[in-house]
Amino acid sequence: MKTNAPVKKVLRSLRPYLPLLLAAVVSALISVSLTLYIPVLIGHAIDRIIGQGQVFFDDVAQILGYIGIAVGGVTVFQWLMQYFVNLVCYKTVRDLRRAVFRKLNTVPLSYIDTHAHGDLISRVINDVDAVGDGLAQLFLQLFAGIVTIVGTLIFMLMTDWRIALAVFFLTPLSLFVAGFIGKLSAKRFREQQLLQGEISSYVEEYVGNQRVVKAFAYEEQAFAGFDRYNNELLDVGFKAQYAGALANPTTRLVNAIVYAAVGIIGALAALSGTLTVGGLSCFLTYANQYTKPFNEVTGVLTQLQTGIAAAGRVFEVLEAEDETPDADASSLSSAKGEVQIEHVSFSYTPDKPLIRDFSLHVRSGTHVAIVGPTGCGKTTLINLLMRFYDVNSGRILVDGADIRDLPRNDLRSRYGMVLQESWLFHGTIMENLRYGNESADDAAVIAAAKAAYAHSFIRRLPQGYDTVISEGGGNLSQGQKQLLCIARAMLTDPEILILDEATSSIDTLTEIRVQKAFAKMMQGRTSFVVAHRLSTIKESDVILVMREGNIVEQGSHRELLHKKGFYYTLYHAQFAAPTV
Amino acid sequence: MGIKNRDAGYVWAMGGLLVLLALLGWSSAMFTQYFASKASQGAGTKIRRALFRHINTLSHAELDKLGTPSLITRITNDTNTVQQSIAMMIRLLTRAPFIIAGSLVMAMTINLKLSLIFFGAAVLIALTLYLVMTRSVPIFSAMQKKLDVISLISRENLSGNRVIRAFSKQKTACKRMDDATEDLARTAIRVSRLSALLSPVTYAVTDIAIILIVWFGAIDVDLGGMQTGDIVALVSYMTQILLAMVVVANLVTLMTRTAASAKRINQVFETVPSVQEKNTEPIETDETAPKIEFEHVCFNYNDDGDDELTDVSFAVPRGATVGIIGGTGSGKSTLVNLIPRFYDVNAGCVRVDGRDVRDYPFAQLRRQIGMVPQQSTLFSGTVRDNLRWRKPDATDEELLAALQTAQALEFVQKLPKGLDSRVEQGGRNFSGGQRQRLCIARALVNRPDLLILDDSFSALDLATDAALRKALRETTDGMTVLIVTQRCSTVRNADLILVVSDGELAGVGTHDELTASCTVYRDICLSQQTEKEAAR
Numbered sequence A: 001m002k003t004n005a006p007v008k009k010v011l012r013s014l015r016p017y018l019p020l021l022l023a024a025v026v027s028a029l030i031s032v033s034l035t036l037y038i039p040v041l042i043g044h045a046i047d048r049i050i051g052q053g054q055v056f057f058d059d060v061a062q063i064l065g066y067i068g069i070a071v072g073g074v075t076v077f078q079w080l081m082q083y084f085v086n087l088v089c090y091k092t093v094r095d096l097r098r099a100v101f102r103k104l105n106t107v108p109l110s111y112i113d114t115h116a117h118g119d120l121i122s123r124v125i126n127d128v129d130a131v132g133d134g135l136a137q138l139f140l141q142l143f144a145g146i147v148t149i150v151g152t153l154i155f156m157l158m159t160d161w162r163i164a165l166a167v168f169f170l171t172p173l174s175l176f177v178a179g180f181i182g183k184l185s186a187k188r189f190r191e192q193q194l195l196q197g198e199i200s201s202y203v204e205e206y207v208g209n210q211r212v213v214k215a216f217a218y219e220e221q222a223f224a225g226f227d228r229y230n231n232e233l234l235d236v237g238f239k240a241q242y243a244g245a246l247a248n249p250t251t252r253l254v255n256a257i258v259y260a261a262v263g264i265i266g267a268l269a270a271l272s273g274t275l276t277v278g279g280l281s282c283f284l285t286y287a288n289q290y291t292k293p294f295n296e297v298t299g300v301l302t303q304l305q306t307g308i309a310a311a312g313r314v315f316e317v318l319e320a321e322d323e324t325p326d327a328d329a330s331s332l333s334s335a336k337g338e339v340q341i342e343h344v345s346f347s348y349t350p351d352k353p354l355i356r357d358f359s360l361h362v363r364s365g366t367h368v369a370i371v372g373p374t375g376c377g378k379t380t381l382i383n384l385l386m387r388f389y390d391v392n393s394g395r396i397l398v399d400g401a402d403i404r405d406l407p408r409n410d411l412r413s414r415y416g417m418v419l420q421e422s423w424l425f426h427g428t429i430m431e432n433l434r435y436g437n438e439s440a441d442d443a444a445v446i447a448a449a450k451a452a453y454a455h456s457f458i459r460r461l462p463q464g465y466d467t468v469i470s471e472g473g474g475n476l477s478q479g480q481k482q483l484l485c486i487a488r489a490m491l492t493d494p495e496i497l498i499l500d501e502a503t504s505s506i507d508t509l510t511e512i513r514v515q516k517a518f519a520k521m522m523q524g525r526t527s528f529v530v531a532h533r534l535s536t537i538k539e540s541d542v543i544l545v546m547r548e549g550n551i552v553e554q555g556s557h558r559e560l561l562h563k564k565g566f567y568y569t570l571y572h573a574q575f576a577a578p579t580v
Numbered sequence B: 001m002g003i004k005n006r007d008a009g010y011v012w013a014m015g016g017l018l019v020l021l022a023l024l025g026w027s028s029a030m031f032t033q034y035f036a037s038k039a040s041q042g043a044g045t046k047i048r049r050a051l052f053r054h055i056n057t058l059s060h061a062e063l064d065k066l067g068t069p070s071l072i073t074r075i076t077n078d079t080n081t082v083q084q085s086i087a088m089m090i091r092l093l094t095r096a097p098f099i100i101a102g103s104l105v106m107a108m109t110i111n112l113k114l115s116l117i118f119f120g121a122a123v124l125i126a127l128t129l130y131l132v133m134t135r136s137v138p139i140f141s142a143m144q145k146k147l148d149v150i151s152l153i154s155r156e157n158l159s160g161n162r163v164i165r166a167f168s169k170q171k172t173a174c175k176r177m178d179d180a181t182e183d184l185a186r187t188a189i190r191v192s193r194l195s196a197l198l199s200p201v202t203y204a205v206t207d208i209a210i211i212l213i214v215w216f217g218a219i220d221v222d223l224g225g226m227q228t229g230d231i232v233a234l235v236s237y238m239t240q241i242l243l244a245m246v247v248v249a250n251l252v253t254l255m256t257r258t259a260a261s262a263k264r265i266n267q268v269f270e271t272v273p274s275v276q277e278k279n280t281e282p283i284e285t286d287e288t289a290p291k292i293e294f295e296h297v298c299f300n301y302n303d304d305g306d307d308e309l310t311d312v313s314f315a316v317p318r319g320a321t322v323g324i325i326g327g328t329g330s331g332k333s334t335l336v337n338l339i340p341r342f343y344d345v346n347a348g349c350v351r352v353d354g355r356d357v358r359d360y361p362f363a364q365l366r367r368q369i370g371m372v373p374q375q376s377t378l379f380s381g382t383v384r385d386n387l388r389w390r391k392p393d394a395t396d397e398e399l400l401a402a403l404q405t406a407q408a409l410e411f412v413q414k415l416p417k418g419l420d421s422r423v424e425q426g427g428r429n430f431s432g433g434q435r436q437r438l439c440i441a442r443a444l445v446n447r448p449d450l451l452i453l454d455d456s457f458s459a460l461d462l463a464t465d466a467a468l469r470k471a472l473r474e475t476t477d478g479m480t481v482l483i484v485t486q487r488c489s490t491v492r493n494a495d496l497i498l499v500v501s502d503g504e505l506a507g508v509g510t511h512d513e514l515t516a517s518c519t520v521y522r523d524i525c526l527s528q529q530t531e532k533e534a535a536r
Helices: A004-012 A015-047 A057-106 A109-114 A117-159 A161-170 A172-208 A210-215 A219-271 A277-299 A301-318 A378-385 A408-412 A429-436 A442-451 A455-460 A478-491 A508-522 A557-563 A566-575 B008-057 B060-066 B068-093 B095-110 B112-159 B161-166 B170-195 B198-223 B228-270 B332-337 B362-367 B383-387 B396-405 B409-414 B432-444 B462-475 B511-517 B519-535
Strands: A339-346 A355-362 A367-371 A393-398 A415-418 A496-500 A526-530 A542-547 A550-555 B292-299 B309-316 B321-326 B347-352 B369-372 B450-454 B480-485 B496-501 B504-509
Touching: A004 A301, A015 A057, A015 A117, A015 B198, A015 B228, A057 A117, A057 A301, A057 B112, A057 B161, A057 B170, A057 B198, A109 B161, A117 A161, A117 A172, A117 A277, A117 A301, A117 B068, A117 B112, A161 A172, A161 A219, A161 A277, A172 A210, A172 A219, A172 A277, A172 A301, A172 B008, A172 B068, A210 A219, A210 B008, A210 B060, A210 B362, A210 B369, A219 A277, A219 A301, A219 B008, A219 B068, A277 A301, A339 A378, A355 A378, A355 A393, A355 A550, A367 A378, A378 A496, A378 A526, A408 B161, A415 A478, A429 A442, A429 A478, A442 A455, A442 A478, A442 A508, A478 A508, A496 A508, A508 B519, A542 A557, A542 A566, A550 A557, A550 A566, A557 A566, A566 B462, B008 B068, B008 B228, B060 B068, B068 B095, B068 B112, B068 B228, B095 B112, B095 B228, B112 B161, B112 B170, B112 B198, B112 B228, B161 B170, B170 B228, B198 B228, B309 B332, B309 B347, B309 B496, B309 B504, B321 B332, B321 B519, B332 B450, B332 B480, B332 B496, B362 B369, B369 B432, B383 B396, B383 B432, B396 B409, B396 B432, B396 B462, B409 B432, B432 B450, B432 B462, B496 B511, B496 B519, B504 B511, B504 B519, B511 B519
Parallel strands: A367 A526, A367 A542, A415 A496, A496 A526, B321 B480, B321 B496, B369 B450, B450 B480
Antiparallel strands: A339 A355, A339 A393, A542 A550, B292 B309, B292 B347, B496 B504
8 A cells, every 4th residue: 555655664764773662662551551540549549538537547648659659650651751752753863864865875866967956855854854753643642542542441341341342343443534534635745745845946946046036136936936836835735734634533523423322332231230330430431541542643643644745755765776786896906097988878868869889098198188069968978987877888998997897986086076066065165175185184285275276365265274165155256166176176186187177267367377287287197178278178188079979070189170170160260269 | 310210212312412512522623623724834834935035035145144955944844843833732722721721710619728739730830831941942943953954964965966976975975964963863852851851740740739639638528628529529620630731741842843943934034134125116217327337336245354346446338348357256256246236335336327226126127137147057947937037928039039149049949849848957957058058048038238247158168159259249239248257358359348356446448458558457368368379
C-alpha cells in the first residue's frame, strides 16, 4: 500500500534507537499502570472515611502515603517516557537530515542540475521536521495508549468477559473509520507537502534574486506568482486539515455509539440478573478508559499524515540512484598528466546529441586550449574530464587508466580548476582560500593570493583575510570573487589544470598578470583552458576549435590561421571587431 | 429507576439519548474543526503573503543581512509552526478554561475552605508553566537559528556542488552538516528535557492536591463538616482540572515553539527597508535635463569600511552611449547600482531626467531602465516567460526582435520548442553565454529608455560580443546606454567614457581625450593593445 511504504522506511531508520524506545515503553508501562492504580487507592482511602467520628485516620494516612509514592513514580516515569521519545525523534531527525545531505553529495550531478534547489532544501528542512513531529506524536500516544488498552482490557475481562469481548471487537471499528478518512485525505497531505516544496522553491528563486526582481520593477508579478501558490496551498491545506481533523470527532462518535450499545446490552443483562449494577458501572468506566487511546490517536492524525506525506518526499531523495559506485582500484600508477579521449559521445538529454565521436590524445605537459562560439560544448568537455557526467560511449583515459576505473576523488584531486561560476562559501576569506589545501600555512595562502592579485583588495577589506564572505559572495564584486577562486586553485598543486573562462570578469590589466602566474604554474603540467579572448591562448600547444559539439579544427595557432578555416574567422572577427 | 424497576423501555430511551448527545457532540465538533482549519490555514496564508510582500520591499542591504536561507525557513517552517498551533489552540485550548473555571466554582460551592487547595494548585501549575515557558523560548529561538544554518549549508551545497566535487570536499561538507545537525539535535534535546517537565509536574501537583483534599476532607468529615460524598465530588472535579491542564501543558510546548517562530517572523516585518519609496505618484520629469547626473556622490555599503565611491560627479546626455571602465573592484557596478536606486547614496545626489532618484516611485524609475546584471539569472518557466519581464503582454515579434539584437535568436530557434522551451531554475540548462544573451534580450524587450549592461559580455566569445555590439548600436538609437566593461575595444567609440579607479572618477571624456590626459585609461588600453599588436 502506498501510504504504508514510507512508514515502514521511517520505522526501519529507528532501528539504532531500539533500546531507547524500549526504555520509553517500560517508562510508559510503569507510569500508566500507576496512573490506573491511583484512582483505586483513592477509592480505598475514601472507603475509610465513613462519616462524622468514623474516620480511620491511620489507614487513610497510610493509603495517602502510597498514593504519594505512586504520584512520585508517575511523575518520574512520565518525564522519562517523554524524554526518551524526544531523544529518539530528534536523533532520527538529525539522522535523516544527514542522510539526505549525504545523498545529495553522492547523486549524479545531473540530479542536482535538474531538481529545484528550493524544493530540495524544503525536504531537508520542512519535511524532515514534519516526520519528527509525526513520530513524536505517534510514540507519545502509542505507548501510553497500548498500555492503557491492555490494562483496561484485563480489568474488563475480570468483570464480564462477554461484554469485554464485545468492546474489544467493536472499538477497533473506530479505527476502520479513521483509516478510511485517512486514506481519503492522504492525497491532500501529499499535495500539501508538494506545494510546500514549490513555495519554498519560489521563495528561494525570487528572494534569492531580488536584485533582478527590483531591477525590472517586477515585484507585483513576483508577488502574484507567489500568491497563486499560496492560495493553492490554502485550498489544499484546508482540505487536508479538515479531512484529517474529521477523523477524531468521527471516532469519538463511533466510540460513543459503541459505549451506548455496551450500556444498553449491559443494562439488559443486568435486567436479566447476570450482571450487578455496581459491576455495570465499573465496566462502563473501564470501557470509557479503553476507548480513550483510540480517540487520542486520531486526534493527532493530522500530524501523522503530514509526517507520512513528508516521509514519502524525504525517501524519494534518499532512494534516488547514486552515481555509479567508485572503482576501488588504487591511485594512478604514474602521475604524468597524459589524457586520451577515445571516440567519446555524450548528450545531456537523449534527443539532443552534443558531442559525437570525439577523440584526442593529450601528451603530458601539453597546453590545450578550447575555443568556439558560446554554447558549443566547451564546458561539457570539462564536465566529462572531471567526470561530473559520464560519457555515453567511448572512454577517457588519464595516464592510461579509464577514468571510470578510478575513484572519483582520486581523479579529481589531480585537477586544479577554476570554473566559470565563482562559488565561495560562507566563511572567512582564509578558509575559502584553503579549501583545496587545508594544510597550507598563512604564508603560502598569502603568496597564492598575491599571485592571483587578490592580496591588495583583501588587505583593504575591514578584517583582511578574516573577513567573512556572506553566502554567495555578498558585496565582493564578480571579478574579486573570481580572483579568490583563482588563488584557491593556485594553492593546490594539481597535475592537470582546468581553467573554464577563469578570467572573464577580471579587468585586463590584472588578467595579464594573472595569466603570467598561470603560465608559471602550468609549466610542465597538462592544462585545459577554455577562453574567449583568443589572445590568451595563442601560446597553447593545441587549440581545439569546437562548434555545435564537434571539434571542427585542431592544431597550433599558426597552423590554424594558415588553414583559413573557422578559427581564422573567429580570430579575425575578434580583432577586427567593430566598436560601439 | 430503570434496572430496579425492570424497565427495559427506560434503558432503551436513555441509550437513545446517549447516542443523540453523541451525534450532537459530533456535529458541533465538526463545526469547531471546520473553523479551526479555516482560521489556521487562512492565518498561515495571510502571514506568508504579508511576509513575501514585505520581503519584496526590502532593499539589498537588508536582504544581505537576513540572508535568503533564513528567509526561506521563516516563510515556510516558522509560518507552519504558527499555523499549526493556531489550529491546535482552537481545537483543544477552548475547552480547558471552561472546564477549569467550572470545576473551581463547583468546588467552592461544596466547600470553600477546601477549594483553597484548588487555588493553590492552580497557582503552582501556572508558576511551572511560566518558568518552563520563559526558559524555553530562548532555546527555541536558538533552535530555529540553527535550522537556518542547516538551510544555509544545504543551499550552498547545492549551488556549489561542482566545486565541492572538484575539490573532493564532500567529506568536509558532510562534516559541516553533521556538526550543524548535531548542534540542533543537542539544543532540541536540551529544550525537550525542560518541556517534558510540564505534564508530569502538572500531574504531580494535582495529585498532591487530591491527597490534601482527601486528608483535610477526612478531618472535616470526622468533625461532621461535610459528607464523604463531597470528597468524592471534589476529587472528581480535581481530576477534571487535571485532564484539562495536561492538555494545556502539552500545548504550552507548542506555544513556546510558536512564540519563538512568531518572533522570527516579526523580525522580518520589523526590518525597515533602508531604501524607501517616498512617493508613489508618478512625477514630472524634465526632458531637457541630462539623462543621468551624478553630483558629488559618496557611497559605502557599511559604515566601517572605506568609501566605495568618493565624490563622483558626471552627466550623461540623452541618447548617449557611455562606457564605464576600470579595474576589478574599482566600484563600476556599485556606480550603476545607484541609478535604479538599489542603494541610497550617503552624500550627494543621483538624478535621472533632472529629478533626484529618491523622488521617483520605484516603478516609474525602474521600468524605464533595462538592466542586465553581472550575474545572469533566469527564472524557472519558459523562455517566453523570462523574456516578458519588462512587458507581460509582449508579442512574439517583439520577443524575437529582442533575441535578434541579443544574438540569441539562432540558438533559441534551434531549441525543440523555441520560445516555449523550459528554463530550469537559474537557467541551469543553458550555457553561461546563452544565459547572458537571454538576460540581454530580457532587458531589451519593450525598448527601455536607459539600458545598463553591467559587464554583460564576459561569457560571450568575442565574435558574438562584436556582433552583439553592432546590433545594439543599430537598434538603440535614442536610447541611453551604459556599458560597464573590462574591454577597451568595447568603449573606444563611446560618446563618453568614465574611468573608475578605487571608487573615484579618474577621467571623463572621449577615447581621444582620455588617451591624451588620463594615465589610468592609457594603462588599461595599453595592456590590451599589446594583445592586439601581438596578434598582428
